[in-house]
Amino acid sequence: MIVPTTRSNIMFWTSGGVFLALLCGVNGSQSLYDLQWLPCKFVDEKVHINEEGHIETSYITRKAVLQFGNVGDKPLHPTITFLVTASKVDMRRYLEGTEDKLQCEIRRYSNGGIVTRWPTAGAQDHDVWFTSTIRHSEGLFVITTFLKHTTAAPAEGQLDFLQWKTIHDRDLLTTSAVMFVLTRTPSVEVGFLKEPNLHCQFGVDHKLPHVTVEWRLQKHGERSKLFSYSSRTGKSEGAGVAVKTIAAGNASFKVPPTSKHSEGTYICSVVVAPLSGSHDIPLTLSEQPRVSINVDSTLSIILGKYQKLICDAERYYPLDVNIEWYREPPGGSPTPSTLKNVLFSSHQNHKDGTYSHSAFFYLQPSMKDSGYEYTCKVSHKSLRTPIRKSFSLIVTDPDSTLWNITAIGFIISMLVILCYMLPQYLGGRKAAIKFSPAAVLAKVRCCL
Known part of the structure; x- marks a missing residue:
């Protein structure tokens, strides 16, 4: 028996050993639990064997909708309709934001020739599978749901592992949502020595499923295993995931204190045979530069003398940084003039992986330069707006200076x-x- 607790911002459903967290309007965002339909693009596949005997697949984007209802409901729109009937897995409970921010894509799913009947009533060996992926356009989440469609009879005359059902423009396909894989961290950007939590959540429509969870890190074309767990054996390898939370559908991974080597794409995979779902979560590092100049806010120079002006950008990451010096006349200017005689130091690479860089020039001003404001502007990927450091220049006449010194x-x-x-x-x-x-x-x- 499935018993819901009080429905507020977070609702939990328990089913035996399976604990599914159903997030409805987390952090005050709008709940889409009553969503009736959602426009989608259906990426259809056309498979054929070429003249050399190889299988080729072409992809065709078609208009479709996800419609939520019951068996026997009529389509609400004159297009391909995937009718998602009520089940213990309802993707709408996990949606956040507003409908206009949702992007939906439906694809066919091949189980790779594995003949395993889904362990729920009415399932058949010849069931046809689809995946529905809904993502928030501003990166709040990505959820992939597996849709099971039962046909009257298995397809004939097609390749066993690609038994695609022909779908016409106004077909109605009645489906049931049986499994989902969700992440609320589709991409992560953090600084050094942080311990970000990469969210990965899953749920299925039956209790005590045989689940395999894996986390891998892909970088420079290679994959390394970080963690694995099988509920069938109860064994786990690696670290980063609390094994006791997996039964509740939580497979989130805690990254060790970040360093330059932490960057890459983290892949959360959840397998409940014959289905396998995953999410790629790119993690990038970013550190803001510490910007300083080697003079105070006012610089006084005697006519004929010169001063070396240095702008330092220190301890930033990644490498690319842009440093500019420019000046403005008293009262400001709509178009400050950029200094051309600026020299740059080589990038300094620190042990922690961060960088430092300098831009400097030699200033030997004339009397007409007095009152100008000089500014160093540093731009970097980690900054929403550039950092600026400025000083005002005062130029004094050496004769008047000598007289002043004598008088004093x-x-x-x-x-x-x-x-x-x-x-x-x-x-x-x-x-x-x-x-x-x-x-x-x-x-x-x-x-x-």
């Missing part, structure tokens, strides 16, 4: 002399008053 020196000297002479002057006055004739006479009278 004179004033300081006078102050020193005054501070030295004033106490002596005041002390002399006191001594003169003390030994004057009037003071002596007054003292004698006092004694008499």
Whole structure:
């Protein structure tokens, strides 16, 4: 017996040892649980044997719709209709966002000649399989659902492992959703030393399925196994997935602290014979540059002197970075002028895989350059907008500077002399008053 808990943002269905998390409007997004139909493109296949005896497949894109309802419902649109009847696997419970952001694609699915009857009532050896993949255009999720269509009789006169049923433009195909594989991390971009969680969730329409879960990393044309688990044997290899959560349909993978070697495409595969579903999750690393210039916000230069101006972009990843120096007159300009005499250092590669780079120039300004603002602009993949560091230039005349120094020196000297002479002057006055004739006479009278 299947018992749902309270339906709020997250609903859970339990069926024996299988625990299916049905996400409805996670994080406040719109629920599409009552969606009646969805436009799709049906990527049909035409298979034939060429003159050399080899099998060739051509792909034809056709208009179709996914329609949700019950056996016997009429099509809502005059096109190829895949009627998805009620089952324990309902892809609508996992959809997020709004309908206009959903992209749907239906394809035929071949089980590769494996004759394994799906273990639910009414299933036949000659069932025809399709996959429906719905993705959010802004990368919220990708879900692939397997649709089982039972024909009256097996096809004849075709290759065993490609028993494609001919589908006409207004055909109605009644199907049942039997399995899904979902990821809410279709692509991941993180910094160094992070531990991202790559989401992979699955569900089937019957309890205690024999499930095999694998995670592989593909990079530079090679695949390496990261983790594997078989419910049939109970054995697992590798790390990154909590085995105890697999029975609940959670096969998410936790990446170890990221380094340059973590980049690649992570592949989550779920096999419930005769079906095999997977999602490719590209993981890229990105670190923002730390930008600095070697002067303060105001730079004062004496006419005739020069200054080396350096703009450093440090500890960024990936490699490509763009550094520009430009200047603007006082009051700003709609088109700042880019400096042409800029030199660049070679890229420095650090042990952690990040890079550093510098752009510098030598400034020997004239008096008319005083008041200009100089800016270093750094652009990089990791930045939404470029980073800017600026300083204002003040150019001073050496003659006026010398006069100012002389005047200031004179004033300081006078102050020193005054501070030295004033106490002596005041002390002399006191001594003169003390030994004057009037003071002596007054003292004698006092004694008499």
